[in-house]
Amino acid sequence: MKFKSLYSRIALTFAVLILLFGGMCGGLDFFAAKRHQQEIVQRLSQDLAKHIADHWPLVKANHLDTATIGELFHMLMVVNPSIEMYLLDKDGVIKAHQAPPGRVQLTQVRLEPIRAFLANQPLPLLGDNPRNPEQASVFSAAALQQGGIPVGFLYIILTGDAYQQQAEHVWGGHIFQSAIWISLGALLLTLLVGLGVFAAITRRLDALTCTVAAFEEADFVGGLHVCPKITASSDEIGILARTFERMAERIGNQMQLIKHQDELRREMIADVSHDLRTPLTSLQGYLETVLRKADDLPLVERQRYLSVAVRQSRRVSLLADELFELAKLECEATRPNCETFFIQELAQDVLQKFQLAAETKAVNMNTVWPNELTSVYADIAMIERVLTNLLDNALRHTPAHGTITVTVEPGLHLVKLRIADTGEGISPPQLAGLFDRHSPLRQNASKKHGGGGLGLLICKRIVQLHGSKITANSRLGHGTAF
Structure with missing residues (x-):
């Protein structure tokens, strides 16, 4: 299908823009919702690691008590299955965790997000997820010290595997699907309304185009008959229609003038041809007579014939000069040298x-x-x-x-x-x-x-x-x- 008409091009462009805009808005909404959810989760559990570190002895003799915290980690993860707890030394090396063998894929996590979290930087902050290194997660962290000496960190992933599994079910749930269908319906409704508005606008342009085409097919005669509803409009299309009407009137007048001038020119040529025919015929007749009877004509008669021929030739020359002068004066480029x-x-x-x-x-x-x-x-x-x-x-x-x-x-x-x-x-x-x-x-x-x-x-x-x-x-x- 070739999109040649103005409406088809506008409709196609508008549909593409709607789809692009809808996709962009949907992507932005999805990203914003996800970030908002992460921020809420992190704010709600922002002090979780600090609360555990304050109420549970994780450091003993300036060292991390990795032997006794296993039971604690197991109990807390049973209470809240969505969290994953890790005990880190001061360099970020994982010293203790409560995960099945082979599930932890990192031996060390980056400390920059942890330091930003402890410095109360704006949330959400994403840190390394030891079980899923490709997907950063929100976390809670607390510094572990004894006698003012930093020993390590308590690092809690707030959106662990259990949380991610439930989140995937949420995206496929009834509420999310309803939101998608409502958004698609709104986009479709916007598209249909826009196409209807464009159809109403371009309908007048189509009518104006057909009117101008009909005026052209009529050899620019008869005027441009535009619908009064179009010319009565005060918008750009109405102004264009009224301009076309005035232009068509001028073109029609000019065409009539050109035709009239052409008729006059044809009459002039016919008159000049008639004027030239008489002296040329006379000139030719006298010259032929002199030529045929050159030996028999008396001198006086020959002089009379030649005088008539010369007079007729002058008449032709004068007529040619006047025609040339008039043609030069009627040329639009001719201007008086005042x-x-x-x-x-x-x-x-x-x-x-x-x-x-x-x-x-x-x-x-x-x-x-x-x-x-x-x-x-x-x-x-x-x-x-x-x-x-x-x-x-x-x-x-x-x-x-x-x-x-x-x-x-x-x-x-x-x-x-x-x-x-x-x-x-x-x-x-x-x-x-x-x-x-x-x-x-x-x-x-x-x-x-x-x-x-x-x-x-x-x-x-x-x-x-x-x-x-x-x-x-x-x-x-x-x-x-x-």
Whole structure:
């Protein structure tokens, strides 16, 4: 079974932690209970060895009376079968005991625990068990002296073989078994409750995951419909759900915008293909005619054909330049290289470029701006491109003896630049979509004037890059103002 879901991983981790925690607590409880039991036994019999040494002569003539204490040891062990008594010399060597032959496996016990016991160190203290060297036991001890001279020790093991046998039966008894089953039941109940709580928590996450997956399968269209109970929650899952909803709304809007832009791009490609097909077809036709009839065509006719071909090639070149410029402006990496300059000086320079064409067409070009120069912060090359496009359009659409006026109106934070002409004007339906890619005026401009008809789109994009906007007002027969 593969644990891939969040709930299965949490459940497995929680179960392992519960088992580890339960085992650790059980081990600690067992150890603490055993130490507590040893402490109680040692405290209850702490003065047993001293009491026997005070009331029974164990030393005679500065020597241990090993011959006469056998009867004492036997009597005391009959009275209390759990104890085992040993008589030690001052080096800890066992001099007397009351055990069957071969049962005592040590000939000497360590004196460090005995000295700690006599010094009243904290209990329990464990010493050597001569019958079972591998298992230290609690004990009672008393120093044996005569005339202030240390002779040996009375060493009593308080948990002897009989005690250990009874203790083993206790661990397997009803009370201990009941405690084990109660502990296991408590662990199991804790595990089940924890798994139930985790299931309730992860159920909302599962629902949110399924909702996001459905949103993805729908190509990020239609919004993210999360259960209101999840979004109404004030915890982290509710916050996450509400964040996902806002994110899905933005993604949906962006997908719609991308699709819309893609449709516009497809329309643009179709329009450009149509615009290119006409001049290219004309160019190809005239060139083929010149090529086939090179020997029969008069010189004047040949020059006319070549002039038309050159004009069509220029139209294709202009359209390609405008497309490249518009694509570069629509790139997200394009940013204006802004600097401070005087807008009147730039406008005057652009007007001078059209002065000769205006005089040839008998069009007046006027300026209306304050005597003091007005500084602006913008990309001078981009703004020059805007002025060039707008003045070129105005000059093409203004009849003889008409007027083009460039007005500069300084404001508090912005400068309004107005280019107005007295040309033919634009009808309201055409004015509404003037700056769109599919504007009818774009196709008309391409057909009439040989350009790509993308000048206004380029102007709009440049102005947008500067954080501003461009608008147009017009009346048929009264001209247009940008």
